Amino acid sequence: MRWYKEKGLSALLVFFMSVLLVFLSVTRPGNDEGGYGGIFGKRYDESLVLWYADEALTGYLTSQAVAYQEKYKVKIEPVLVSGLEYLEQINRESVDGAKAPDVYIVNNGNLEKAYLSGLAVKAADAEGILNSDHFPKAALDAVSFQGENVAYPLYYETAFLLFNKTYIREMARDRIQAEADAAEGEAAQAAADAAGDAALMEADEGDMPDNTVSDSVDREIPEEEVTQRMNELIPSSLDDILTFAVEYNAPENVEAVFKWDVSDIFYNYFMVGNYISIGSDAGDDETVMDIYNENALKCLTVYQELNQFFSIDSKEVSYQSIVDEFLEGKTVFTIATTDIFEKLAMAEASGNFPYEYGVAALPDVSAELKSRGCSVTNCVAVNGYSQKKEEAEKFASYLVTDGVENLYSLSGKIASRYGVAYQEPEIGNAMLEYEKSVPVPKMMSAQNFWVKLEIVFTKIWNGSDVSETLQELAL
Known part of the structure; x- marks a missing residue:
């Protein structure tokens, strides 16, 4: 620090x-x-x-x-x-x-x-x-x-998945405790059933015992167990995030499970980055321009469907608003870039971010469609x-x-x-995303490409036909 x-x-x-x-x-x-x-x-x-x-x-x-x-x-x-x-x-x-x-x-x-x-x-x-x-x-x-x-x-x-580690830790502990309570309850019920059967056999010899199940008691959960469960909860795909959102019992302060700047291509690129190529990996080969293909269309279709679940207004959202909401504890997951570390350090130092945070790999589009940031x-x-x-x-x-x-x-x-x-x-986890990222192209002929691709993403997010919109960029 x-x-x-x-x-x-x-x-x-x-x-x-x-x-x-x-x-x-x-x-x-x-x-x-x-x-x-x-x-x-x-x-x-x-x-x-x-x-x-x-x-x-x-x-x-x-x-x-x-x-x-x-x-x-x-x-x-x-x-x-x-x-x-x-x-x-x-x-x-x-x-x-x-x-x-x-x-x-x-x-x-x-x-x-x-x-x-x-x-x-x-x-x-x-x-x-x-x-x-x-x-x-x-x-x-x-x-x-x-x-x-x-x-x-x-x-x-580069971009990566940023998450509120405090929320994930709480969810991990709650799940471990709930599972322990369920197991304890089943064991107690089985013991009660066995005792009841024995009591019936001895009914003539005295009163039947009360069948009671003890209240659950919070146990001390080893940190290693919590960490393992936290790792299991961190999503590796967009499907995992959707599942998390359905199952998550969100604290009152949380307004969104997953929210990112859908208006900026730098935070959207991971959706198609593994399946389009502009100038190859070094971004300097004029003969390589692969944009309109089957996998890219599948990825953008998934991207469009996300709007039905997360309902982010592309005209209202900005990276600054995303950062502010994360610092306020209003979101669990977001897509951030390396500038966030200094912002988090400043917020922590001033007491305005009373949470832990974590960095993970960008989520894959699906089990079959992989992500890659720029x-x-x-x-x-x-x-x-x-x-x-x-x-x-x-x-x-x-x-x-x-x-x-x-x-x-x-x-x-x-x-x-x-x-x-x-x-x-x-x-150090951000470096892992940098390692597999694709650099922005250096070809002068592609200087307007990012602006055009950003427009394509905005149109598709707001409901335009995926195939027709992407084909306009490829022409």
Whole structure:
């Protein structure tokens, strides 16, 4: 966790002085070929400009700039820029400007455009990190273009099943207790019946005994037994969720067993992700466009039928409303993305989320139809126009390996690299979904595909003919 308490005036003074030193060290201009930096005029052997467009990364990138400077004597200048026309800005500065980035952070969906524009180059990978020992296949596919690695995977976003573990635990305990009570009642009844038979045989010798069954007594249930039952209750398919909804004795606060943002393709894609392909797994093959097929139609038919059960208004729902309702304990299951972990941590720290939560695999569409989510991988790319490519490559490699240990604590982002330790174990379960996800395609010809697919899902959810609507997208 990254929540700290104040420890007195002296600690505050030390903190602010540290921030001042970091600020001056990172932002003071120096010679482009090396120069001086920091308030003590320390000489750096080299300098690099790093561009990024997500403000949440500022603290993390600043800390890594300082760490890299201290270790390798190379000045790193992080520059926050607008995400609008991001690559266009990089191109303009590279051709005409004086502050073009040597290295920059970009999502994998823009890598084809970056590479073909000369703004990204084949990754040298001198450290030999771009392999399955360090990254899952989804990350490697995300940074691959035409069989070549053209960036380094830094952090990811993907979808998974998020559930209220407190509710599941209560249901597990209730079921175990109910089963124990039933078994005890049957045993007591059998004993009573046997006693009654014996009493009839001895009726002439005295009064008949009372046939009583003792009241059930709550027993202490071993935690291992509760955990096993909880695992059995976590749904592996949409059919399991429907069964859960029918059988669940919901607390008064619960308004929905399963609710998700049906208006956003990122939370819907798992329904068809295993059966459609845009550009193959790497998202860069123009010859692969498989959308209209039998399994995709079956999946979307199931998706449409869900509206009859869950009745979610696609015009009213939003991801923010889904998150708010989950934090308020109003839903048991939802589809969330990796940004939820920081939101949950903040709610827990402020006392606004008095529950436990869990992360599980996205539910399969049915026993026969499997699910597969999509992912966005944010990467570190080296500018093809940079005069310092070799040093930029070294920094890019550092940033996605040694540099990711405090990525989550300083930015809320989840590293693409294997082996990063988190205090919250559920984050590791999100990685399992990332491993099998399909990266968003990087083909420029598919840039409008996600918008069109989102429209298809909305139409089908609201009752449009499944076959006709999907065929419109395939044309």
